[in-house]
Amino acid sequence: MDNLVLKLKSLYTLVILLFVLCFKLSVSSRSHRHYYGGGRKLRSSSDNGSDLVTNLPGQPQVDFKHYAGYVTVNETNGRELFYWFYEAMTKPEEKPLVLWLNGGPGCSSVGYGATQEIGPFLVDNNNDGQGLKFNNFSWNKEANMLFLESPVGVGFSYSNTTSDYEQLGDDLTANDAYNFLHNWFLKFPSYRTKTFYIAGESYAGKYVPELAELIHDRNKDPSLYIDLKGILLGNPETSDAEDWMGLVDYAWSHAVISDETHKTIKKSCDFNSSDPWKNEDCDQAVDEVLKQYHEIDIYSLYTSVCFASTARSNGQTMQTSTKRSSKSSSKMMPRMMGGYDPCLDDYAKAFYNRPDVQKALHASDGHNLKNWSICNNKIFNDWADSKPSVIPIYKKLISAGLRIWVYSGDTDGRVPVLSTRYSLSTLALPVTKPWRPWYHENEVSGWYEEYQGLTFATFRGAGHAVPCFKPSNSLAFFTSFLHGESPPSTK
Structure with a gap:
């Protein structure tokens, strides 16, 4: 009888230990679900x-x-x-x-x-x-x-x-x-x-x-x-090579640049080269393309540009100082449902820098504001690998x-x-x-x-x-x- 009691007690103890172990494993498993890769803690x-x-x-x-x-x-x-x-x-x-x-x-x-x-x-x-x-x-x-x-x-x-x-x-x-x-x-x-x-x-x-x-x-x-x-x-x-060739050919075929500029680029530019701008004739001819596009909206050839005082300072127009700027820019020129509005970027900047908007979007506490901009030109200019x-x-x-x-x-x-x-x-x-x-x-x-x-x-x-x-x-x-x-x- 005593042996039976001892065996039952041992079995009971084992069951309790197994239960505690399973519970710990369950908690540990749930905890680890909050992590992904390299010890990076994720929010639950x-x-x-x-x-x-x-x-x-x-x-x-x-x-x-x-x-x-x-x-x-x-x-x-x-x-x-x-x-x-x-x-x-x-x-x-x-x-x-x-x-x-x-x-x-x-x-x-x-x-x-x-x-x-x-x-x-x-x-x-x-x-x-x-x-x-x-x-x-x-x-x-x-x-x-x-x-x-x-x-x-x-x-x-x-x-x-x-x-x-x-x-x-x-x-x-x-x-x-x-x-x-x-x-x-x-x-x-x-x-x-x-x-x-x-x-x-x-x-x-x-x-x-x-x-x-x-x-x-x-x-x-x-x-x-x-x-x-x-x-x-x-x-x-x-x-990159095909994108550049397309940009140049499109500008010529849509009367943005002259026959002479187009011929110079075709003759002197090797866009498959790691540095096509080392050819001076190519460099100057492509600058001419960018100069002409600076007069209009490169993102929408047949619509107006924005004449608001801040429009050209926020990166909306093609920068001509560097080929890098032209190659990677993606600033869009939008329109609204009722008609085209080339100044909409300015409105977006005004909206997202409102304290109550940032607080509602959980981007700030409404007091310590973030300086939101639609494009970060430093990122654009310093891009490390493409x-x-x-x-x-x-x-x-x-x-x-x-x-x-x-x-x-x-x-x-x-x-x-x-x-x-x-x-x-x-x-x-x-x-x-x-x-x-x-x-x-x-x-x-x-x-x-x-x-x-x-x-x-x-x-x-x-x-x-x-x-x-x-x-x-x-x-x-x-x-x-x-x-x-x-x-x-x-x-």
């Missing part, structure tokens, strides 16, 4: 409630939720990226997640993409940036939209380590964006398994494929898997079966339709559906061609930031992309 999913935006000044009344705030991408250095996330207007649980990136490098996806192009709240040009208006053609009608200010130094994003700002380039930007996504999924765990797409324009023509490649490569680890299905790129910088071409990444993503759509507004002189055609032609892809018009509301919206693994389309009469000029057409095109359907080719 409970934080998303504190990021809910509830009192944004001037916001139109809507039925969907939106969130804004910071995500840590490097705890050691204190690197924090700012995001703004809008749930889909209807049935967000059934719709994909899309990350939108603007370029520059150094320009804000919040200032451009979210509140000038495709977000639900646009800066009101009738109120000098002191209010918002509802966008009837917002892309969150079709998807959950996530806008990221990247890299640190752009918009509200920052680092507590000064040396971080000296290392900014393509690779750091891609890795921080990748870390951001995994961290963000901890805030919003229900989105981790959603169908995912990346979209962007201009210098994001490099950001987007580079991030997509990183996701593709690391998806081999099931614990890091992101369900990336495709990428969408507008007027994208793709391959891949000369992302065509090899295109090939890799095409082989992986990702959906790749590229579109061009055909009145953009900065990354013109010719640049994109020249770049894509180096892929030598077989044509599966030949060149034809696509339609929106019974009118030709542009032309498109389908290749094996890629779709290319134009937007007739649109500048660099296509959704600013063709909001309804852009939404229809975006919907076709998400559904994997060709743009409408009949009236």
